[in-house]
Amino acid sequence: MRMSQLYAPTLREVPAEAELRSHQFMLRAGLMRKSTAGVYTYLPLGYRVLQKVKDIVRDEMNKADGQEVLLPILQPAELWQESGRWSDYGDEMFRVKDRHKRDFCLGPTHEEIITALVRSDVRSYKQLPIRLYQVQNKYRDEIRPRFGVIRGREFVMKDLYSFDRDEAGCDESYQAMYEAYKEIFRRCGLDARPVEADSGAIGGDTTHEFMVLSDSGEALIVHCPACGYAANVEKAPCTPPAAAEAETGPAEKVHTPNVGTIDEVCAFLDVQPHQCIKTVIYLADDKPIAALVRGDHTLNELKLQKELGCSQLVMAASRTIEEVTGAAVGFAGPLGLSIPVIADHAAAAAQDAVVGANETDYHSRHVSIERDAQLWRTADLRQCQKGDACPSCGEPLATARGTEVGQVFKLGTKYSEPLGATFLDENGKELPLVMGCYGIGVSRTVAAVIEQHSDADGICWPVSVAPYHVSIVPVSYKDDQQRKTAEELYTSLQNLGIEVVLDDRLERPGVKFKDADLIGFPFRITIGPKSLAEHKVELVERATKAVELVDIALVGSVLQERIKS
Ligand SMILES: [Zn+2]
Known part of the structure; x- marks a missing residue:
């Protein structure tokens, strides 16, 4: 190619909207241009890189017995209603109507479509296992598209779906994909690390994310320098404190006028954040509950929601808080509440704590949570943080930022059961297919390569994906x-x-x-x-x-x- 003819409009200035290095360089090096928020046009150089990443992905998927298909972007609502996700998916789904007013969506993911495909064609165990994949545009109406292609509304993804006859088969498919992913990212020149993750809206129990570590990554992970354990902070379990502190005298109420936040309480009563217990009122499927965590910890809503088994969890509005506690916002506490109180292990173990007194401008101190509060239950509710004990070996954990470039899930029968995707085994018994799904953000991978391979002057492409x-x-x-x-x-x-x-x-x-x-x-x-x-x-x-x-x-x-x- 001759530079004089190449459509690669480079920019000297850093575009104002680009926060991340990858976003800046993709615009400056003339790899892409923004069409509208979260939607991009790939120019010739950017498209060549994208194609090279796709080629590597395809090569490894084919080696792992994947067969490429192309599924539709436009998907009928009926399928999503069958799986129950038409209502669950929320505002992130782009919904459209046809001229007959029938509902469709632009595929944010393809579990429903592929399950419906396989249920109509697969009858016998003899046809299994099946691994089908596609490289396709996906659509998610992000509330705040940013970081260029890292959080876009239209993006390129590879998704593979595995169908096996049982758990053991699914384990094999999962392992094959896990290994293929490591190879794909290695070939793209990426240092990507598999971490334990939460399955979120996709569902299932076992899942790993592949994270590319970089200071600008949007996800926070914890990892153990001693044993190599790594997990998304949202997923990492926290070990309960080993020994309870010494118990103190009886609880006493103190006047704390206009002292609402943890910092204010600490300053006013001369205590440390870990001695303050935050009481957060939530509506779990519209029923109020109170959750307790220590002032130096962060409540993890994913863990709380899982523990409660509710389908919707929202923080209560001020009016509800006032009704439930009888006090202004900022003075909620666990003592004498008439709603269920669930405490994080560390909060439950606190012996000389300060809590809201459920009376405006009052706190209670010298509170022993287990002695003085009527706890409904205790559980692991907090977010893992730097210095916490590694759940695998007990050494202190470190934190790092990362960009997720892929995720592998064991879905089990989450989709095959509601959608009736079954097969007949040797004895003629009808069983649901056991599924896995495996995604790679192809456009994200391009950005992640730039995050790891660039300097002040621009991009330093690894040969394997260079334009x-x-x-x-x-x-x-x-x-x-x-x-x-x-x-x-x-x-x-x-x-x-x-x-x-x-x-x-x-x-x-x-x-x-x-x-x-x-x-x-x-x-x-x-x-x-x-x-x-x-x-x-x-x-x-x-x-x-x-x-x-x-x-x-x-x-x-x-x-x-x-x-x-
Ligand atoms: Zn460890």
């Missing part, structure tokens, strides 16, 4: 000898199967070098008068900026070698 391997930059394309050498090299490298861009623009060398660095071709060949006099060119490696002089006659074989390794 082109090499750019040839003559210092002056007007110069006869430089132009002739550049054109000859351009042809000979192409003949060797090397993907090459020739910068034939009549620009200053600085402009051409800046663009090459910004776009991030792994190698650059600079043709200048000095080296040319010795029949040599400069070979520059983008990632390290290492420069070497190479004989013109040898450039092709040197590059072939580097690209291969």
